[in-house]
Amino acid sequence: MTVNAQPGDILLAEPRGFCAGVDRAIEIVERALKIHGAPIYVRHEIVHNTYVVNDLKAKGAIFIEDLADVPEGATLVFSAHGVPKAVETEAAARGFRVFDATCPLVTKVHVEVAKLSKEGYQFIMIGHKGHPEVEGTMGQLHEGIFLVEDAADVATVPVTRPDKLAVVTQTTLSVDDAAEILAAVKTRFPQVREPKKQDICYATQNRQDAVKVLAPAVDVVIVVGSPTSSNSNRLRELAERLGTPAYMVDSASDLQPEWLAGRPRVGLTAGASAPDVLVQAVIARLKELGSVSVRHMPGVKETTEFPLPKGLGDKSMAEFAASRS
Structure with a gap:
């Protein structure tokens, strides 16, 4: 597309x-x-x-x-x-x-780790050291789970049971980076067990796929997201990797006019934890700085909903959202 x-x-x-x-x-x-x-x-x-x-x-x-x-x-x-x-x-x-x-997609990873650990498996986790999701997943076990942050780390992983080894992934990684690291894991450990469905979440994948279409069509990409947001950072990195200057903003006030100088076509996206109110504020600020129109890129329509824990009421998510607006 x-x-x-x-x-x-x-x-x-x-x-x-x-x-x-x-x-x-x-x-x-x-x-x-x-x-x-x-x-x-x-x-x-x-x-x-x-x-x-x-x-x-x-x-x-x-x-x-x-x-x-x-x-x-x-x-x-x-x-x-x-x-x-x-x-x-x-x-x-x-x-x-x-x-x-x-997130239920993180819980899926935890369940996989618990199940396979009981069967005697060790694990390689692909992720970023210090990220709370990585700490949570690695903290499902006392031992036998090893973190790799890049392909080079794979060479030194102290696996002792290569015949019973599984790989899991932080859900908010760069799809392309994770694939590169996984390839290195499979080269060293050909018998490694992969999840039936990849751990990187559908939303992370969809937002990265959208940036792959967006970045070549514009002169600069603005990503709405906080500095601590892994998936937002990956969007900015992806746009830059595709050759388009990209910047991340926590709010509209972070926008710098010089980013737009000589770059009249602006691509705008937002990480999975950034609310639309911030996107609208950034659009308003971009118009103050010279943008004249907003066009919506075609893309995947997401319809996924996850159930709530028991004890938080019986209203549907849609009903509750309407009640708080």
Whole structure:
């Protein structure tokens, strides 16, 4: 698929912005606040977006990293990135009311690790060191799971059971980078077991595919997303890899006029944790800086929805979204 943009166009990627896992995570916190009242404690940022976190703080959410900061009898939400087993165990032991906002696609990886570990498997995890999703997945086991961040790391992985080895992946990686690293894993460990369906989530894949079409059609790409957002960073890197200058903004105020100088065709996308209100603000700012029209790129229409945890009401997600608007 190819698209054409004219000078003065803002070309909007499709899809962009919130995915089903992010929608679900935010809704879990909002429903918990509505049903149980403030404060609601959230371990780590519910999703990696400054605007979303500040909005939930204003509604009564308190974000913590250490469960020692959560008082007895409190309501606790686990972030969309997932948590290590030790955190789940501590929360249960301390008797918190817990709602798990882990993205179901991350939970799928956790389930795979638990199942195959019982069968004696070791694991290679492809991901970024220090990312909470990686910490959560690796924290499903006490040992036998090894992190690789690039193809070079594969050569030094201390696997002791190459005949019983499986690979799992952080869900928000660059599809192309992950494929390169996986190829290195399969070269060294030809018997490695891959997941039946790739771990990189549908939304990450779709947004990257959209940028592959968007970037060649414009002079500059703007990605709406926070610096901590892995999938947003991958969108910016992908556009640059395709030869188009690309910048990431947390809000419209981050836009720099010099980025647009001599670049009249602007591509705009947003990471999976960036709300549409920020995209609209960036569009308004781009028009102030000289853009004259907005065109929507054709693309995949996402219809995925994930169920909510028990105890958060019976309204559908659509009904609840309407009630809070």
